[in-house]
Amino acid sequence: MADEDKTEDPTAKRLEDSRKKGQIARSRELSTVLVLIFSAITLYLMAASLGKMMLTVMRHFFDLSYDEAWDYTHMLTSLDWVMEIISVPMLTFLIVVSVAGIYGSVAMGGFNFTWYTASFRAENLSPINGLKRMFGMNGLVELLKAIAKFGIVAVVTYFMLAFYMEEALHLDQELFPGSLFHAMELIGWTFIIICCALIPIAAVDIPYQSYTHNEQMKMSKQEVKDERKNAEGDPQVKGRIRRLQYQASARRMMQEVPQADVVVTNPTHYSVALKYDQAGNRAPYVVAKGADELAMHIRKIAEGNDVPLLASPALTRAIYYTTEIDEEIPEKLFQAVAQVLAYIYQLKQFKTGRGHRPKPLAKDLPIPPELRH
Known part of the structure; x- marks a missing residue:
């Protein structure tokens, strides 16, 4: 896809993937x-x-001495002695330089170790890719930096030589070893100032490398959508899974409806099947509930299995919105549900000839205002 289409900032996953490949901002x-x-x-x-x-x-x-000059083993012995003398200062110097080099490498992008950059890839051998790197924008910037560094070092070196020229020319008039220490001091200060002169180059390169890396990592809108789809899953697949889960849950509910003691209805939009096990320790609980088509299906199954249907819109909506499948009804609905179950029990007794016809169930059941929907 064309670079101009990549207008979106890189996502966290894109940055993490590029980091695993060693593609991080470095100066x-x-x-x-x-x-x-x-x-x-x-x-x-x-x-x-x-x-x-x-x-x-x-x-x-x-x-x-004369004997040492003609002793061929003296050179080896002296070499051991020299190594013993210079080992401490040289190791100190190497440790400091190594720490500075490591810190300079990880200061910008952090520590990152990956074998990806060391692995063989055919595109690295492509002459066309090599020419693109040489003559592309990055190659031009590197050329300009090299010219800038050469120019800065040349100018600063010239001024330092001019500044220390008088002292350097009079070193031969100083006593030894003072002249040696004086010369090393001049060289040291010159080296420090020339190195510090390169700081502006690094100060410009750091934000440039960060900007370049961010531009290279930018994504198109389609890439962002594809990444989100891969991370979260295809919406169509997820929708189908949800439908299958819903259908499986509905089938399980339908299998429990014949075991219910009563189905309270809206009566057209909602249905809730309740069960109360008098021998158990549970309060009345919901075995099935549904709205619209599912509510109609629950009522049909209830009718086919002689489960009583009771129209109580307020109670049905209260249970539907406050209680999930296999959950006990809220304590604040105990009194209303108890009246429903008592009515159903008396109705069953009447139908079997073991009791009187129960009084009609009160239309205004005791439902708290906060549970009315």
């Missing part, structure tokens, strides 16, 4: 500047000890 200029500056500062702080070490080594090798 090589930041890493380079940190390594150079810390190297320069470390060398400057260690200048005195390094100077003394160099002086000791020079005196050792220039002050040889």
Whole structure:
């Protein structure tokens, strides 16, 4: 898809996937500047000890006896001695530079280790892709940065040489080893200032790399939709699953309707089937409920299995909206449901010839206002 179509900010998943592939914002200029500056500062702080070490080594090798000069094993012995002397300052320098390099690499995009960038991919061998990288916008920016760095280093070096020219020319008039330490100080300050001159390059490169990475990660509207669809599932598939789940739940409900003690109705829009197990410890509970077509289906099953139907719109709506399947009715509806069950029980007794016809059920059952719907 064309780049101009990619107008949407990258999603968290897109950024995470790109991170797994090693595609994160990095600034090589930041890493380079940190390594150079810390190297320069470390060398400057260690200048005195390094100077003394160099002086000791020079005196050792220039002050040889006749026997040492003709002893071919003396060089190996001296090498061990030199390594022992320079090991501590050199290790210190290497550790500082390594820490600066690692921090410069992870400061912008964080630590990220992946084998994806090291794996073989055919597109990396494509000459066309290589030419695109060389002559594309990124290649042009890298060329401009290289020219800028060369120009800055050249100009700063010129001014530093001009500034220290007088002192450098008079180093030969100073006493040794003071002249050596003075020369190292001049070199150290020159190195530090030249390295610090590269800070503006890194300061510009950091936001540029962040902006470039964000532009590369941008997505089209279709890509965002596809990602959301893959993450959440196809809406059509999810809708079909919901329908199947609803149908399965409805079938289970229909199997429980014949076991109900009564079905209260709206009577046209809602139906709720209730059951009360007198031998159990449960309050009356809902075994099935439905609206519209499902309500009609519940009533048909109830009629086919001699389950009493009772029209009580207010009570039906109250139970329908407050109680789920297999849940006990709210305590505030106990009195109203008790009147319904008592009426149904008396009606059954009357039909079997073991009781009198019950009085008609009160139309205004005791339903609290907050449960009326």
